[in-house]
Amino acid sequence: MKLDRRTILAVGLAAAATLAAPTAMAEPGSWSSEPVRIVVTFPPGGTSDLVARLLAKHLDADYGQKAVVDNRPGAAGTVAADYVSQQSPDGTTLILSNNAPFTIAPTRFKSIPYEPIAGFTHVAYIGASAPGLFVQPAHGINTVDDYIASAKKKQPTYGSSGVGSISHILGEAVDAALGVESIHVPYKGSSPAIQDFRAGVLDTFYDMVVQNSQMIEDKEAIAIAIASPERNPQLPNVPTFKEQGYDIVIENWVGLSGPAGMDAGMVNTIHDTVLAVFANPEVQKRLIELGITHTPMSTADYTSFVKKSIDVWAPLIKAAGIAE
Amino acid sequence: MDILASFGNGLLVVLQPNNLMYCFIGVFLGTFIGVLPGIGSMAAIAMILPITFYLEPTSALVMIAGVYYGAEYGGSTSSILMNVPGTPAASITAIDGYPLAKKGRAGVALFSTATASFGGGMIGMIVIAVLSPSLAKLALSFGPADYFAVILLGLIAASAVSNGGALKGIAMVVAGLMLGTIGIDLTTGDLRFTMGIPELRDGVHIVIVAMGLFGVTELIASIRASSGGKSTQTIDYNDFYPSREEWRSLIGPILRGGSIGSFIGALPGTGQTIAAAIAYAVEKRVSPLRDKFGTGVVPGVAVPEAANNSATQTAFIPTLTLGVPGSPPMAIVIGALMIYGITPGPRLLVEQPDMFWGLVASFLVGNIMLLILNVPLIGMWVRLLKIPYKYMYPTIIVLICMGVYSLNNNVFDIWLTLVIGAVGYVMRLFRFEPAPLLLGFVLGPMMEEQLRRTMLLSRGDPMVFLERPISATLLALTAGIIVFALYSTGRNRRNARAVEEKTQQEGTPS
Numbered sequence: 001m002k003l004d005r006r007t008i009l010a011v012g013l014a015a016a017a018t019l020a021a022p023t024a025m026a027e028p029g030s031w032s033s034e035p036v037r038i039v040v041t042f043p044p045g046g047t048s049d050l051v052a053r054l055l056a057k058h059l060d061a062d063y064g065q066k067a068v069v070d071n072r073p074g075a076a077g078t079v080a081a082d083y084v085s086q087q088s089p090d091g092t093t094l095i096l097s098n099n100a101p102f103t104i105a106p107t108r109f110k111s112i113p114y115e116p117i118a119g120f121t122h123v124a125y126i127g128a129s130a131p132g133l134f135v136q137p138a139h140g141i142n143t144v145d146d147y148i149a150s151a152k153k154k155q156p157t158y159g160s161s162g163v164g165s166i167s168h169i170l171g172e173a174v175d176a177a178l179g180v181e182s183i184h185v186p187y188k189g190s191s192p193a194i195q196d197f198r199a200g201v202l203d204t205f206y207d208m209v210v211q212n213s214q215m216i217e218d219k220e221a222i223a224i225a226i227a228s229p230e231r232n233p234q235l236p237n238v239p240t241f242k243e244q245g246y247d248i249v250i251e252n253w254v255g256l257s258g259p260a261g262m263d264a265g266m267v268n269t270i271h272d273t274v275l276a277v278f279a280n281p282e283v284q285k286r287l288i289e290l291g292i293t294h295t296p297m298s299t300a301d302y303t304s305f306v307k308k309s310i311d312v313w314a315p316l317i318k319a320a321g322i323a324e
Numbered sequence: 325m326d327i328l329a330s331f332g333n334g335l336l337v338v339l340q341p342n343n344l345m346y347c348f349i350g351v352f353l354g355t356f357i358g359v360l361p362g363i364g365s366m367a368a369i370a371m372i373l374p375i376t377f378y379l380e381p382t383s384a385l386v387m388i389a390g391v392y393y394g395a396e397y398g399g400s401t402s403s404i405l406m407n408v409p410g411t412p413a414a415s416i417t418a419i420d421g422y423p424l425a426k427k428g429r430a431g432v433a434l435f436s437t438a439t440a441s442f443g444g445g446m447i448g449m450i451v452i453a454v455l456s457p458s459l460a461k462l463a464l465s466f467g468p469a470d471y472f473a474v475i476l477l478g479l480i481a482a483s484a485v486s487n488g489g490a491l492k493g494i495a496m497v498v499a500g501l502m503l504g505t506i507g508i509d510l511t512t513g514d515l516r517f518t519m520g521i522p523e524l525r526d527g528v529h530i531v532i533v534a535m536g537l538f539g540v541t542e543l544i545a546s547i548r549a550s551s552g553g554k555s556t557q558t559i560d561y562n563d564f565y566p567s568r569e570e571w572r573s574l575i576g577p578i579l580r581g582g583s584i585g586s587f588i589g590a591l592p593g594t595g596q597t598i599a600a601a602i603a604y605a606v607e608k609r610v611s612p613l614r615d616k617f618g619t620g621v622v623p624g625v626a627v628p629e630a631a632n633n634s635a636t637q638t639a640f641i642p643t644l645t646l647g648v649p650g651s652p653p654m655a656i657v658i659g660a661l662m663i664y665g666i667t668p669g670p671r672l673l674v675e676q677p678d679m680f681w682g683l684v685a686s687f688l689v690g691n692i693m694l695l696i697l698n699v700p701l702i703g704m705w706v707r708l709l710k711i712p713y714k715y716m717y718p719t720i721i722v723l724i725c726m727g728v729y730s731l732n733n734n735v736f737d738i739w740l741t742l743v744i745g746a747v748g749y750v751m752r753l754f755r756f757e758p759a760p761l762l763l764g765f766v767l768g769p770m771m772e773e774q775l776r777r778t779m780l781l782s783r784g785d786p787m788v789f790l791e792r793p794i795s796a797t798l799l800a801l802t803a804g805i806i807v808f809a810l811y812s813t814g815r816n817r818r819n820a821r822a823v824e825e826k827t828q829q830e831g832t833p834s
Binding site: 074076188 | 377464465466467468508509510511512513515522523525526647662663664665667669670671732733734773777780781783
């Protein structure tokens with residue numbers, strides 16, 4: 001169960017090292033006369049779905065590329081990934097790639113029906129949002145060190161959005177890095193966990209930090225640390241694990257990918273168009289509201305980012321005891 | 325006064341043109357599907373679910389609710405005219421409704437059911453408005469142990485009071501519990517009973533089970549049983565309004581039916597069918613006309629209609645204040661709200677007051693719409709029954725397939741629905757009721773989730789169930805129900821069996 005701190009840190013480095021490497025520039029614009037389907041691995045309404053809809057709207061409105069969102073939830077995103085990997089690489093079927101099918105599933109499941117790297121063309125990185133650790137205000141805990149001290153006295157319980165979720169993986173990573181043993185209580189999504197936290201049933205919970213800014217503001221919960229490399233501009237008062245001396249960086253990233261074997265010229269066009277959409281200040285603003293920090297990244301860097309993420313997450317997933 | 329002010333705000337929400345429109349679409353579609361023999365509110369809600377993704381959550385909730393209680397209005401029409409219940413709950417209405425129609429009094433029967441449904445709906449609305457805020461306040465401090473006790477109470481209450489043969493009922497509940505274990509185990513992440521099929525990793529979707537058992541099965545049964553699509557009754561519109569004496573005989577049954585329905589509906593998991601059956605059984609004992617029940621008396625149609633409609637309304641109480649479905653279709657409502665990022669539970673009333681009170685006020689608006697749709701415009705629905713089945717059923721099966729496909733955009737789900745439908749038909753041949761199965765399927769996994777969570781939090785100490793006052797009280801109540809059921813089974817066996825046989829006879833289209 002011992003985790004190498006450097007491994008955890010590497011996730012952050014992977015994200016930081018990939019800032020804008022130059023590629024052949026293409027003119028942003030449409031790449032298919034047919035409407036493009038953006039497959040989302042979650043049901044309508046979640047953050048991923050909203051990002052996909054935001055992208056689809058602006059592709060059409062700003063660049064004349066018709067695009068529709070196609071929700072294919074199921075089996076931790078593997079249903080959607082499997083489906084997309086089998087489609088024609090003509091640019092009309094893309095997937096909003098994320099941790100679940102690409103970095104978690106390959107380690108978590110004994111076998112998955114697709115190749116996370118070779119089976120796809122990873123086109124563009126969009127951005128990431130970070131989870132953090134929330135504690136009861138009444139417990140008098142304000143820092144990670146306070147938390148360690150309190151956890152040594154009484155074993156704390158923590159709520160997550162489910163076994164194998166990012167909040168669970170972070171919870172186990174934090175336990176390992178801090179030398180704490182807490183009791184994991186999984187829920188179906190973060191809302192019911194937060195409900196039990198509010199009822200005083202749980203001592204702590206892990207969830208995306210920006211999405212819970214209202215609770216922080218209302219002093220219903222204290223976010224003692226966020227697992228991003230730097231503080232989030234939306235919540236400048238929430239410190240990172242890193243600055244408190246614990247190298248824990250775990251982020252929930254999203255990007256855009258397609259089936260393997262897409263034409264290089266088309267990939268360039270899609271990449272540059274997507275980046276142009278997310279460079280739009282209006283879109284940026286919406287992304288920030290959704291808690292996502294956008295970072296431009298070249299196609300090659302994105303591919304190696306996905307590849308590296310699998311290796312970086314593997315020990316975390318194994319340590320969390322959820323690998324089949 | 326607080327409640328009245330909130331209700332007034334809700335009325336303003338629902339009177340916004342778009343909400344008014346979705347309310348109307350909901351009750352209209354509900355009546356439409358309710359009138360069609362075979363498919364009930366469960367299948368109706370499942371079919372419109374994909375449309376609701378594109379609406380505001382309040383509009384979506386108002387529309388789904390409209391479909392839900394609208395189907396109960398419509399369901400009685402085919403029960404009375406053709407002796408084919410449009411919804412399972414309406415099978416009780418057929419016991420007296422069809423004999424009334426045969427006596428040439430179909431108009432009176434239809435008028436009475438519409439009036440009784442309206443009366444029951446209003447009682448249900450008052451109960452939800454008065455009870456929900458205090459229940460939500462209480463539920464703020466609910467822990468997993470308390471939720472476990474609530475769900476257990478619902479499951480036991482539903483099994484204990486349902487009319488079917490006890491053994492078959494329990495067998496179906498257990499089958500539902502087992503079906504509910506398919507998928508990733510929430511607590512450990514292990515796969516259970518997925519047989520290597522990736523589509524089963526998230527379990528079987530409730531819409532698939534419901535569409536299979538209540539859509540496909542009913543269609544197969546109806547196709548086999550009927551050549552028809554012809555209503556044999558003509559309505560004499562001159563004889564539409566009940567006599568003064570019959571008017572007077574309606575009031576008691578509506579009040580009693582509405583109250584019993586409200587209570588049963590508010591229990592987790594127990595739906596309008598159980599409410600109608602119990603209200604009918606009670607009325608049969610207390611009514612001055614008790615000896616004539618089954619031969620075509622007005623109170624005999626009023627009671628189950630008042631009960632099933634009030635139950636559809638109060639089913640929203642546990643659904644919205646606890647996040648525990650009040651009846652199987654409410655499980656779909658919870659799923660729909662989750663898609664909007666709204667978690668039904670004690671905070672919903674505080675965080676979404678417009679949505680909650682808009683919904684409550686929509687009961688008033690929707691029931692008035694339904695009264696208009698079902699009294700002056702009844703002829704329209706009667707004509708609907710004349711559509712030959714050879715056109716109607718293929719259309720419905722296509723709609724079912726579309727609805728199921730739209731859940732995950734996955735063809736596998738269509739096959740699964742058809743398989744479940746076929747299994748459901750075999751069950752039906754052997755007189756195994758699908759309702760308890762669905763109940764076990766909906767409540768079982770929730771109960772397991774809360775039980776295991778309680779044990780995790782208490783570090784393995786089961787005494788926590790008795791230490792918490794809420795869960796201890798509920799568990800005592802549950803034990804009381806079991807004792808009462810065992811005691812009264814012997815005494816009432818003969819009565820119950822008579823009702824059941826009648827129901828099953830009427831319930832099977834022939």
